Amino acid sequence: EAQVTQNPRYLITVTGKKLTVTCSQNMNHEYMSWYRQDPGLGLRQIYYSMNVEVTDKGDVPEGYKVSRKEKRNFPLILESPSPNQTSLYFCASSLIGGYTFGSGTRLTVV
Amino acid sequence: AQSVTQPDIHITVSEGASLELRCNYSYGATPYLFWYVQSPGQGLQLLLKYFSGDTLVQGIKGFEAEFKRSQSSFNLRKPSVHWSDAAEYFCAAPRSQGNSNYQLIWGAGTKLIIKP
Numbered sequence: 001e002a003q004v005t006q007n008p009r010y011l012i013t014v015t016g017k018k019l020t021v022t023c024s025q026n027m028n029h030e031y032m033s034w035y036r037q038d039p040g041l042g043l044r045q046i047y048y049s050m051n052v053e054v055t056d057k058g059d060v061p062e063g064y065k066v067s068r069k070e071k072r073n074f075p076l077i078l079e080s081p082s083p084n085q086t087s088l089y090f091c092a093s094s095l096i097g098g099y100t101f102g103s104g105t106r107l108t109v110v
Numbered sequence: 111a112q113s114v115t116q117p118d119i120h121i122t123v124s125e126g127a128s129l130e131l132r133c134n135y136s137y138g139a140t141p142y143l144f145w146y147v148q149s150p151g152q153g154l155q156l157l158l159k160y161f162s163g164d165t166l167v168q169g170i171k172g173f174e175a176e177f178k179r180s181q182s183s184f185n186l187r188k189p190s191v192h193w194s195d196a197a198e199y200f201c202a203a204p205r206s207q208g209n210s211n212y213q214l215i216w217g218a219g220t221k222l223i224i225k226p
Contacts (some may be wrong), residue, residue: 004153031212043200043216050212090153094212098144101153 002027006091006102013081013109021076021105023091031094032074033058034066036087037104043090049074081109112137114203116217125193126224131186131220133175133201134212141203143184144214145175149197157199160184196224 004025013019025032033048035058044088045058049068063078063085076086086109092099115134123129135141142161146154158169165177176185184201201217 008166033212042218045213048213091152096142096212098156099154099157099214100145100157103153104151 002100004091004093004100006089006105009103009105011105011107013107015082015109016080016093019078019107020079021078021089021091021107023074023076023102024072025074025091025093025100026072027093027095027100028071029093029095029100030071032068033092033094033099034064034074034076035090035092036060037090038087046076046089061096078107083109085109112141112205112215114201114215114217115139116201116220118220119218120221120223122223122225123191126190129188129191129197130187130220131201133184133186133217133224135180135184135201135203137203139181143175143177144202145167145169145173145184145186146200146202147171147197148200148219153182154200157186172198176223191222193224196222198222 007022030051035043036057044060046064046065049055055066085090089105091102113136117132117160144159145157147157148154157173158167160167167175173188177184195220198219198221202214207214
């Protein structure tokens with residue numbers, strides 16, 4: 001089944017403790033992206049990648065890192081999480097024609 | 111700047127009634143256009159897309175959308191809604207610069223509430 005898999009689905013962590021949210025797709029898509037979704041602010045793009053070793057900032061990249069060492073994986077790294085990064089995170093991959101989204105990761109930073 | 115506008119934050123319809131969700135875009139040229147649905151606790155799912163050609167596009171779950179260049183609109187419709195259609199709906203279009211076929215601008219979303 002074609003899908004984007006994110007892990008974990010839920011995560012509660014403390015301020016400053018590094019964490020990684022994994023994202024993997026099995027569709028051989030070149031393009032992948034991370035979004036965060038907050039009430040009243042809609043979907044905001046964090047980072048995206050057009051291909052292996054090619055990443056670029058989205059609209060809200062501060063406090064996040066990404067890497068794209070293989071086509072299928074696009075992890076999101078929070079080096080020092082802060083409470084304002086509490087959010088619902090989505091990974092997506094795409095060919096031209098629409099995105100396939102993961103099920104989301106609900107992150108709470110206390 | 112390019113923009114995608116969904117004028118309605120919430121819409122309430124009765125089960126079995128027809129539905130129309132509005133989406134307006136500002137673009138110089140005909141854009142690609144998308145509708146996505148987000149059910150509670152889920153990720154977003156592509157409902158339908160318009161690239162070119164026939165302006166009436168059929169999607170999954172019985173939805174359709176019509177591209178109207180003169181009105182800069184791409185409204186989503188369904189003739190008879192079911193309780194399972196309760197969700198948030200997002201309209202999207204590519205950004206104009208860079209790798210525009212991949213980078214999307216998103217509407218703010220319309221939450222659909224179904225009355226029994």
